Amino acid sequence: MHSEIDNKYVIFKLNKEYYGVPINQVISIERMQKFTRIPNGPHYVKGVINLRGEVIPIIDLRDKLNMEIKEVDNNSRIIIVSNEDIVAGLIVDSSSEVLEISRENVDKPPNTAENDYMEYIYGIGKSDEKLIILLDLSRILEY
Template identity: 40%
Template structure:
């Protein structure tokens, strides 16, 4: 994880299907309301398309559909979190984003083995903060390229 020399990780907390997730705040470029998205053909379902973020064409991932949750209509609280990581600008659509908190490092525990049945390699661990349970995301795995490539590849063959 991205951690400083301090024992806290400053993290942004966002909501997704009644669960609270978090990731280091220094990955976040900005938080936007939902804007017009242009669909990109031949991409996996969770890639919603691209939008114009102040002149930069930015791909958008719907985190609900990325994690296999039920897809919902966007509401007033729906937000796009723009991630800047590894020379990539990617927007993540979440149900709501509202908080930045310091998570003490020693509170972080490995993800329980039994969470979900699908692969959970994009979860770095969980942390208890007051009486909330935060799920720490591994952004590298969330943005994993292999998944994109393999899906587009099969699409190409279909065409």
């Protein structure tokens, strides 16, 4: 028994590509805000924010996926996600929409070794003319 929500993804952009995370793992989408740096954290953890009384680590998703770092701008967003009791914010270039992608439109990622971040991808979704890289949050949020 699968609910409708299983096929819905929050879509965002990184480096002109579309990425998606399951909507049931997204708590909120926030505008960029000041964060407090934390010493000795992994390089991709930019700091923490206080969001409605909860301290949340902020991950630069470009950095985590070994992409070129980009300055945040007015389009940048923090997508607050949750996976197995871990809550974190992902800095993305821009957030676009919620899409429904049926299971038959999700392919396994190609088995190429050239991408450093293949381990973080669980599938490639097809919607209209867009290809959407679906991220595995359990892998992204492990330290």
